[in-house]
């Protein structure tokens with residue numbers, strides 16, 4: 001049984017993650033049938049608002065059947081509200097377009113450079129800033145990585161490289177290794193950080209080859225997983241995290257505060273507790289980037305602060321994520 005196999009902490013026996021990626025559901029009717037909600041079909045937007053539905057079967061298996069308010073379903077199902085034009089919600093809400101230096105390199109913060117390593121993801125999250133980002137032109141993968149490495153080499157202030165995207169882990173381990181091989185000529189870089197949702201939405205991605213690549217890197221390694229709700233973190237995700245820990249990786253989580261998904265003290269406390277139970281520390285809780293088509297997910301700042309206060313009063317300090325918002329032009333994430 002695939003579920004039993006992918007719960008293994010031994011990476012040798014996992015299903016092929018590329019197959020899991022290819023098998024992702026891209027048809028809303030199929031998704032609704034799988035979760036037992038075919039009657040919701042008449043509430044789907046006629047067009048996909050320029051951002052296709054995409055979700056792994058692994059993630060769908062963690063959704064509750066016949067629950068139109070399931071917190072995982074709400075993150076991936078297109079809804080009519082995405083078509084609303086809401087003032088203040090724009091295409092480049094975080095100012096990334098101004099910060100791109102070379103091929104896919106974003107250098108906004110001191111000491112850290114972020115690489116747009118891939119243009120796609122294993123899931124399309126409806127709240128994502130990526131909805132409107134012109135990734136096709138900003139790929140750091142493949143040939144452009146050579147240019148990205150040149151860009152890093154030329155800047156001695158950069159000690160940490162962050163692979164982001166899109167999702168860097170949709171790239172083959174071979175491609176990732178080619179890049180880190182190139183980093184050998186960039187001695188000032190001592191830390192590699194990967195931001196990815198694949199450990200959550202496609203945990204079999206954390207396979208033997210991936211763990212070996214990271215274990216053997218002569219760099220400090222950090223993986224920031226992206227989970228928004230405790231229900232995302234089933235035994236297969238726990239096993240993937242255990243495999244990464246065994247490879248010497250420090251694990252953090254980053255979430256987005258999302259109306260209807262995790263905007264309650266109970267949901268946020270459960271998420272932090274569940275993360276720690278699988279060896280992951282909460283890092284950031286992001287206020288939504290004000291991206292066109294996502295206004296229905298927004299939680300007002302006052303409510304966000306209330307929730308942060310509730311978390312502080314119910315959790316040890318190390319399980320309280322920093323509540324931040326990304327503000328264009330600032331030199332760090334902006335604490336709320």
Ligand SMILES: *Cc1c(COP(=O)(O)O)cnc(C)c1O
Pocket residue numbers: 106107108109112113114162332333
């Ligand atoms: C968020 C972000 C980082 C990382 O910021 P940390 O506070 O170190 O997590 C780096 N570069 C860019 C462009 C970012 O958006």
Ligand code: SF4
Pocket residue numbers: 120121122123124125128129130165166167197226
């Ligand atoms: S970049 Fe992250 S939030 Fe956006 S679609 Fe990809 S996995 Fe989802």
